[in-house]
Amino acid sequence: MSEPSASSNDRLAxxxxxxxxxxxLVYQVYVRSFADSNGDGVxxxxxxxxxxxxxxxxxxxxxxxxxxxxxxxxxxxxxxANYFDIHDEYGTLDDFDALLADxxxxxxxxxxxxxxxxxxxxxxxxxxxxxxxxxxxERARFYFRDGKGDAGNEPPNNWQSxxxxxxxxxxxxxxxxxxxxxxxxxxxxxxxxxxxxxxTHTDVHQLFDEIFKFWFDRGVEGFRVDAVAGTGKHxxxxxxxxxxxxxxxxxxxxxxxxxxxxxxxxxxxRRFRATIDNYESGHPGRELMMVAEAYAxxxxxxxxxxxxxxxxxxxxxxxxxxxxxxxxxxxxxxLDPIAILAKTGVPPAWTLNNHDIQRIVTRLGRSDAxxxxxxxxxxxxxxxxDVDLALxxxxxxxxxxxxxxxxxxxxxxxxxxxxxxxxxxxxxxxREDPVFERTGGAEIGRDGCRVPMPWTNDASSSYGFSTPRAxxxxxxxxxxxxxxxxxxxxxxxDDIENSTLHMYQSLxxxxxxxxxxxxxxxxxxxxxxEVIAVRRGDLVVVVNPTDEPVQLDLDHRELAIxxxxxxSEPAEMHTTGVIPANSTIWFSS
Ligand code: NOJ
Ligand code: CA
Numbered sequence: 001m002s003e004p005s006a007s008s009n010d011r012l013a014x015x016x017x018x019x020x021x022x023x024x025l026v027y028q029v030y031v032r033s034f035a036d037s038n039g040d041g042v043x044x045x046x047x048x049x050x051x052x053x054x055x056x057x058x059x060x061x062x063x064x065x066x067x068x069x070x071x072x073x074x075x076x077x078x079x080x081a082n083y084f085d086i087h088d089e090y091g092t093l094d095d096f097d098a099l100l101a102d103x104x105x106x107x108x109x110x111x112x113x114x115x116x117x118x119x120x121x122x123x124x125x126x127x128x129x130x131x132x133x134x135x136x137x138e139r140a141r142f143y144f145r146d147g148k149g150d151a152g153n154e155p156p157n158n159w160q161s162x163x164x165x166x167x168x169x170x171x172x173x174x175x176x177x178x179x180x181x182x183x184x185x186x187x188x189x190x191x192x193x194x195x196x197x198x199x200t201h202t203d204v205h206q207l208f209d210e211i212f213k214f215w216f217d218r219g220v221e222g223f224r225v226d227a228v229a230g231t232g233k234h235x236x237x238x239x240x241x242x243x244x245x246x247x248x249x250x251x252x253x254x255x256x257x258x259x260x261x262x263x264x265x266x267x268x269x270r271r272f273r274a275t276i277d278n279y280e281s282g283h284p285g286r287e288l289m290m291v292a293e294a295y296a297x298x299x300x301x302x303x304x305x306x307x308x309x310x311x312x313x314x315x316x317x318x319x320x321x322x323x324x325x326x327x328x329x330x331x332x333x334x335l336d337p338i339a340i341l342a343k344t345g346v347p348p349a350w351t352l353n354n355h356d357i358q359r360i361v362t363r364l365g366r367s368d369a370x371x372x373x374x375x376x377x378x379x380x381x382x383x384x385x386d387v388d389l390a391l392x393x394x395x396x397x398x399x400x401x402x403x404x405x406x407x408x409x410x411x412x413x414x415x416x417x418x419x420x421x422x423x424x425x426x427x428x429x430x431r432e433d434p435v436f437e438r439t440g441g442a443e444i445g446r447d448g449c450r451v452p453m454p455w456t457n458d459a460s461s462s463y464g465f466s467t468p469r470a471x472x473x474x475x476x477x478x479x480x481x482x483x484x485x486x487x488x489x490x491x492x493x494d495d496i497e498n499s500t501l502h503m504y505q506s507l508x509x510x511x512x513x514x515x516x517x518x519x520x521x522x523x524x525x526x527x528x529x530e531v532i533a534v535r536r537g538d539l540v541v542v543v544n545p546t547d548e549p550v551q552l553d554l555d556h557r558e559l560a561i562x563x564x565x566x567x568s569e570p571a572e573m574h575t576t577g578v579i580p581a582n583s584t585i586w587f588s589s
Contacts, residue, residue, distance in 0.1 A: 018287075019287035019289070020061060020062075020109070020287055021062075021221075021222065021287065021289040021291075021313060021314065021409055022314075022347050022408070022409065022520065023347065023407065023408060023409055023516050023520065024060075024061040024062050024409045024410075025058070025059060025060045025061055025062075025409070025410050025412070025508060025511065026060060026061065026062045026063070026064055026111065026349075026409060026410065026411045026412070027055050027058060027060040027062070027063050027064070027411075027412050027414065028063075028064045028066070028354060028355070028411055028412065028413045028414060029048055029055075029063055029064070029065050029066065029414055030043075030066045030355045030413075030414055030450055031043050031044070031045070031048065031065055031066055031068045031077070031090055032066075032076060032077075032090075032450070032452075032478060033414070033450050033451065033452045033453060033465075033478075033479070034047060034048055034051065034414055034452075034453055035047030035048060035050060035051045035453065035455070035465060035467075036452070036462070036465055036466040036467065036474075036477070037049075037050060037467050038467065038469065039466050039467055039468050039469035039473065039474045039475060040089070040466075040469075040475045041462070041466060041474065041475035041476050041477045041478050042089045042090075042475075042478050043090070043452065043465070044089065044090045044091050044095075045068065045086065045090050045091035045095040045096055045098075045099050046091055046095055046098075046099075047467070048063075048065075048099055049095075049098060049099050049102050050467075051455070052102055052103060052106060052108070054490060055108065056106045056107075056108065057505055058412070058417060058504055058505060058508050059505070059508030059509060059511070059512060060108060060412070060508070061107070061108065061109065062108060062109040062110065062111055062221065062222075063103060063108055063109070063110055063111065064111040064112075064113065064224050064411065065110065065111070065112055065113060066113050066355060067080060067112075067113045067115055067226075068086055068087055068090045068096075068112075069081070069082060069083055069084075069085060069086065069087060070082040070085050070086070070087050070088065071087055071120055071122075072120055072121070072122050072193065073087075074120070074121075074191055074193035074194070074434060075190060075191050075193065075194055075434055076432070076433075076450075077113075078115055078118075078190070078194065078226060078227075079118070079119070079120035079121070079122075079191070079193050079194045080115050080119050080120055080123065081119070081120040081122040081123050082123070082124075083119075083207070083211045083214075084210075084211070084214050093218075096218070097218065097219075100218065100219050100220070104219070109221040109222075110219070110220050110221065111220065111221060111222045111223060111224055111289075111291075112215055112220050112222075112223050112224075113223065113224050113226060114208075114211065114223040114224070114225045114226060114290070115226045115227070116197065116199065116208060116225065116226070116227075116231055116268065116272075117189060117190075117196060117197065117226065117227040117228075117230055117231040118188060118189065118190060118194040118195055118196045118197060118227070119194070119195065119197060120193060120194065120195075121192075121193045121194075121195060123195075125138070125141050125142075125203075126142065126195050129141065129142055129144065129186075130171065134146070134178045134181075134184050139184070140198065140201055141197060141198055141201050141203050141204055142186055142187070142195050142196065142197060142198060143186060143187035143195075143196050143198055143233070143237070144184045144185070144186050145168075145184060145185055145186075145187070145237070146178065146181045146182075146184055146185075147170065147181070147182060147183075147184070147185050151175040151180065151181065151182040152170075152178070152181040152182035152183070152184075152185075153182065155167075155168035155170075155185055156168060156185055156187075156237065157237050157238065157239045157240070158239045158240055159187070159189075159237075159239075159240055159253070159256060159258075159259065160240075160249070160252040160253050160256075161188060161189065161190060161191070161192075161253065161438065162189055162190050162230070162250065162253040162254070163190055163191050163250070163434050163435045163438040163439070164249045164250060164435065164438040164439040164440075164442075164443070165438050165439075167187055167188060167189055167253070168185040168186065168187055168188070169185060169186060169188060169192040170182075170183050170184070170185045171183040171184055171185070171186070187237075189227070189230045189253065189259065190227070190434075191434040191438065193434075196233075199231060199232070199264070199267070199268045200235075200264070200267075205271060208271070208272065208275070209275050212272070212275050212276060212279060213275075213279065216279050216283075216286075216288060221286070221287070221288055221289070222288050222289035222290055222291070222313075223289075223290045223291075224290075224291050224293060225272070225290050225291065225292055225293060225312070226293055227293065227294075228265065228269070228292040228293055228294040228306065228312075229254070229260050229261055229265075229294040229295065229296075230253070230259050230260055230265075231262075231265045231268055232259075232262035232263065232264030232265030232266070232267070232268060233258065233259045233262060233264060234258040234259070234262060234264070235264070237258065238258055240252075240255070240256040240257070240258060241257070243255055249439060249442070249443075250435070250439070250443060254295070261294075261296075261302060266305070266306075266311060269292075269306065269311040269312060270310050270311060272290060273290075273310050273311050273312070274310070276288050276289075276290060289313040289314065290312055290313055290314075291312065291313065291314040291315065291316060291349050291409075292306050292307075292312040292314070292315040292316065293316055294306065294315065294316070295318055296315070296318075297318050297319050297322055297333075297375075298319065298332070298333075298336065298375075300336045300337070300339065300340050303315050303317070303336075303337065303340050303348075304340055304343070304344060307340075307344060307346040313346075314346060314347065314348070314349045314408075314409065315346075315348070315349065316348075316349045316351055316411070317337040317348035317349060317350050317351070317408070318351065319332075319333035319334070319336060319337060320333045320334060320350060320351075320352065320399065320402075320403055321351055321352050321353065321354075321357065321360070322357075322375060323375060324369060324370055324371055324372050324374050324375055325364050325369045325370045325395050325399075325545055325582075326370045326371070326372055326545060327530070327531075327532055327545050328372070329372050329375060330402075330532055330543070330545060331524055331532055334402075334406065334522075334524075334532075334534070335524060337350075337408070338406070338407065338521070338522055338523075341407060341408065341520065341521065342521060345520075347407055347408035347409065347520055348406075348408040348409075349408060349409045349410075349411055350403045350406055350408050350409070350410045350411070351410070351411040351412075351413070352396070352399060352400060352403060352412075352413075352416065353412070353413035353415075353416045353449070354411070354413050354449075355413065355446065355449060355450055356446050356449075357446075357449065358422045358448065358449060359415070359416070359420055359421055359422045359448075359449050360392070360396045360399065360416070361389060361392040361393045361396045361419055361420065361421045361422075362387050362389070362392055362421045362422035363383070363392070363422075364391075364392045364395035364396050364399065365387040365388045365389050365390075365391050365392020365393070365395070365421075366383050366385040366386065366387050366392070367385045367386045367387075367388070368383055368385040369383075369385075369392075369395070370545075387421075389421050391582065392421070393419045393421075393500065394568075394569070394582045394583065395545075395582045396416075396419065396500075397419075397500060397503055397568040397569070397583070397584075398543055398544075398545070398568045398582055398583045398584040399543075399584075400416075400503070400504065400507060400568070401503075401507060401541070401543075401566065401567075401568040401583075401584035401585075401586070402532070402534070402541060402543050402584055404507040404508075404510070404511045404515065405511070405514075405515045405522075405534065405536060405539060405541040405586060406515075406522060406534070406536070407518075407519070407520040407521055407522050407536060408520070410511075412504070413449075414453060415449075415453055416504075417500065417501050417504035417505075418453075418454070418488050418489070418490065418493060418500060418501055419488065419493075419499075419500035419501075420451075420454075420488055422448040422449055423447075423448040423449075423451045423479075423481075423482055424444070424448055425480075425482050426444075426447050426448065426451075426479060426480060427480070428441060430447075430479065430480055431444070431445065431447050432447055432478070432479065433445030433446045433447045433450075447479055450479060451477075451479050451480070451481055451482075451485070452465040452477040452478070452479060452481055453465055453490075454481065454485040454486055454488055454489035454490070455489050455490050455491060456486065456489050456490070456491045456492075457486035457487065457489055457491065457492050458486065459483075459486060460474070461474055462474055462476075462477045462481060463481055463485050463486045463489050464489060464490075464491070465477055465481070498569075498570050503568060503570075506566065507566070510565060510566045510586060513565075514538070514539050514565055514566075514586065514588045515536060515539055517537075518536045518537030518538060518539055519536070519537050521536065521537075522534050522535065522536040523535055525540070525558050527542065527552060527553065527556050527558050527559065528550065528552060528553070530544065530545075530546050530550045531543060531544050531545075531550055531552070531579065532545060533558070535558065538588055538589045539586060539587070539588050540558060540559060540562055540586070540587040540588070541584060541585070541586050541587075542579055542584065542585050542587070543583075543584045544579040544580065544581060544582065544583055544584070545582065546581060546582070547581050547582065548581050549578050549579065549580050549581055550578070550579050551577055551578055552577040552578070552579055553577065554577040559587055561589045562587035562588055562589050563587065563588065563589075564585050564586065564587055565586050565587065565588045566585070566586040567583065567584070567585045567586070568583045568584040568585075569583040
């Protein structure tokens with residue numbers, strides 16, 4: 001396979017932010033839900049290939065693929081059975097190579113999703129561990145421990161799973177096993193089908209070295225790294241200090257100081273970085289990267305620690321994703337990451353949506369969306385207030401218009417460009433997220449942001465998601481789509497002037513024209529008490545987060561020599577200096 005050449009992407013020509021990932025526009029593809037090429041109701045790699053034109057129309061520079069490795073899909077690919085192959089429902093390594101080649105022809109790079117914290121119960125190492133003795137080398141790659149209490153009937157400690165319930169599962173309760181201590185327990189920070197790997201073990205070091213090499217050799221340019229917060233652990237696995245009754249089930253794990261944001265984790269990231277740097281130095285012209293997924297909202301010191309030069313190239317900033325729709329919260333969410341950039345030179349990876357969080361159109365449409373006290377660091381904790389979707393979409397557009405202007409890279413999640421809302425109408429027996437089952441249905445989980453994409457208004461092909469089989473039929477989509485889904489499809493909203501799709505396409509263009517050519521820095525400026533105003537070089541972006549239009553002073557010295565060049569509500573854009581309610585305008589000189 002030939003190495004990607006620098007000239008294959010003309011965006012590499014622009015002079016400011018190199019390497020490419022520092023200000024890239026990246027599109028996240030949830031493989032299972034993007035496009036189904038063979039009518040079985042499950043998205044696949046050939047489906048993505050057939051829809052690359054849509055992704056390219058947004059002006060993106062890279063695609064991040066959610067995990068597409070072989071997996072029993074207990075947590076939709078975040079339970080990896082084999083890190084060196086493609087899940088059979090999604091295709092083959094040949095399909096992967098073909099996707100990568102097609103994407104490269106369009107100037108688009110591929111990022112994979114790396115899952116280091118845990119693998120699958122079907123990974124060969126775990127299968128070998130189950131077949132081996134309690135103190136065997138096979139078990140040492142995981143966290144197997146004897147239970148406490150009579151015949152080991154209690155879990156080794158009080159840790160809780162991030163999906164609800166204990167973080168330990170017992171192999172078997174045979175009281176005669178293990179010299180009368182009963183069957184051992186294994187640790188899983190997430191679902192029981194996701195046993196945690198012990199990253200102090202040299203086999204684990206070697207495994208990840210090989211994974212990097214395998215995918216870099218295929219032409220992958222980097223990795224989004226999963227569940228970074230919980231990968232290191234205190235070696236003694238002590239009990240977590242008790243939490244009060246006010247702490248929700250899904251929050252308990254994240255308060256566990258013995259497994260969250262541990263110093264031991266940083267040893268893992270240093271090793272990963274050394275592996276990447278080493279590969280890169282042997283492959284001139286390649287600019288490889290890894291971006292950390294951890295919810296470090298309003299914790300700039302953590303972002304700084306993770307992006308030390310010997311660790312992650314970048315870290316997601318989920319601050320703006322989770323902020324309430326209110327001036328001071330939005331300003332803080334934006335300024336914390338920008339301050340780190342100013343100190344360290346590491347630009348944030350901004351994002352407003354992903355496959356774990358209720359879609360922004362729904363979140364910002366809630367009647368409590370403007371309340372500063374709803375700000376939470378837990379992406380799974382959902383407000384249940386009423387939703388006004390039209391208002392939510394308008395605010396989401398205004399937020400997108402802000403985030404496209406900021407210094408750093410930007411990750412879009414499939415369907416965001418269509419203004420898709422969260423889907424609630426999924427029957428309990430069709431819900432697949434382990435969060436739903438593990439909390440006994442108390443938390444509905446994340447299926448609602450993973451519903452298969454609508455491409456057309458044709459219900460007989462699952463709204464264009466599935467290409468029919470030879471006999472003309474299509475299988476049920478893996479998650480049901482709501483009946484009005486087709487109205488939000490790519491082909492329908494492509495016909496609507498000023499649709500959210502067109503807004504995203506224009507944002508990609510104005511970002512290239514007016515934002516990425518500016519320095520990698522930004523400041524807030526004061527041009528009035530109601531609005532949020534940000535200056536990035538020659539660009540000034542003004543957000544009106546209120547429900548009333550605001551009159552700007554166009555003679556203000558910050559705006560004096562500028563012209564409006566973009567508005568999130570273009571129909572209402574004019575030059576009188578009125579910025580409509582819940583909207584954003586870009587000014588440039
Ligand atoms: C974060 C991923 O984004 C999420 O989907 C997954 O369930 C957990 N990590 C566990 O891997
Ligand atoms: Ca398929």
